[in-house]
Amino acid sequence: MDNSVSLKVNQEFPFNLSHTLKEYLFNKFGKKQSFLEESNIEFWDDYSENNKNNNAFDLLKRCYPQLNFPIETGIEKTELYKDATLRGKKDFTNLSACLELTDPSSIKFEVNQCIAGKVPVLIVSNQDDFIKIIQSLLYKNNPVEIPVSMGAALINGINNWERINILKKDWLSKNPLGNWNQEFSTIIPNKSLYKDKLIILSTKPYSNVPAKQLGLTEDIWIKHSISIRKEHEFTHLYTLKRYGLASNNLHDELIADYIGIIKAIGYYDKNWMLNFMGLDEYPKYRRGGRLENYVQENRLTQQDFKQLIKIIKNAIDTIAIFDKKLGKLTSVKDERCRIEALCETGLTVLASQNDASILLDNYYEKFNTPL
Structure with a gap:
């Protein structure tokens, strides 16, 4: 992404962020490496x-x-x-x-x-x-x-x-x-x-979310939970090898959960993702949701946390649009390009757009580039 696009997105970003929250949201996925x-x-x-x-x-x-x-x-x-x-x-x-x-x-x-x-x-x-x-x-x-x-x-x-x-x-x-x-x-x-x-x-059960909360039977939910969990960790391993990074950060978690969900059921269920993060009653946050696991070591104020809730909800909405427009996974290349597009599109960008256009542009640029 060029600097002019990045500047435009930052100007449109609807939050006045503290230094601590800016630091947390900084996109740490940098130069790619072969593995x-x-x-x-x-x-x-x-x-x-x-x-x-x-x-x-x-x-x-x-x-x-x-x-x-x-x-x-x-x-x-x-x-x-x-x-x-x-x-x-x-x-x-x-x-x-x-x-x-x-x-x-x-x-x-x-x-x-x-x-x-x-x-x-x-x-x-x-x-x-x-x-x-x-x-x-x-x-x-x-x-x-x-x-x-x-x-x-x-x-x-x-x-x-x-x-x-x-x-x-x-x-x-x-x-x-x-x-x-x-x-x-x-x-x-x-x-x-x-x-x-x-x-x-x-x-x-994945993210400690009970089956009945998602309208599923226990057996089906446990099967999906194991699948999501496994693909989630595979995605972390990919970013670790590709970017040298697999951190305890919400950006990483949104990416890994996205791949986990679509590999388990074929599409991105936004309701599942909101439940996993404790945002099923958004804008209220449900204590015990996974979102809090990734900010415990960061000194976020109550106002920072409220802003973060909105940012993560917006990012989930963007990823849902992205997934709907791309449809089902078709290949390993498709999966790799989705992961890398999400890695290289920061949380502030994901949270500031409504049509997922920048995320989609990043994806298609990668998909259409010869290996």
Whole structure:
């Protein structure tokens, strides 16, 4: 988009925004980059093929030793925790307690092909177990409160000690008298060799919205919820690889939810999106909606939040027009161009137009540009 168009849109934007809100709404999707298949996929493909009948959680504990530790405030500061997670030492004999799950045998693991390539996916059906695994892998086993409306996570860059041990074994077989610690120091900068990207999904109702609120049966809504959640995280993975960004921001969330919804039911249901965000009684905000999850770390005033509600509602309206004019997804290229058009059209632009013309122009420019 050229500067003249951007200036015109900003002049027409119907809000006098505070500095804090301007900062929050700033479009952080910048220069695109090419991306390659993750190097951890070969490891997970082999695991998926060779361990179909085994307990997924047992292997995960070998890959991510923090899953052996209980949820406990400050546990990441102990030497035993540091030895396990930073140095790969697996002696847990002095561990007074361990991470106890309610139903570890029900955890499923699969490698999925998506728009961003292949990715390992962990599906946790028990909600308490989902919370504990998120606390362990994302919050260093601290009992951080997880919002009930949160049902998935994309983990970007976690040490996989099984992969590191494979690297060590292979290197020592070729260099039996060599110094592995010295060799590993040269490997550390190449994080793709030992750090994983991993998606964790729950199977509860999406955004903690009950089926009856959308006029659906429980079975159908759970099926749709799992589909939306999975495609939502695939979209985050795509923007991470394409723009180097997958942030805890409402711009990202609107994009990921849009793709999740249309991949699940074939079109964008604006009513669903409003329910997910807690705007089903707009202009009133329903506490517990997902919108609040993405502004907790930003010091927004009450007036900022009221303005943000209006901005998100307007952006949802624009995306609905955009989707209606484009119709059903037709190809991977179509999906990619929709994601990129939404990424490169900021929230203030999405919220300031009624006909989605700029968003559509961005889409068609991408779609008509040869690869």
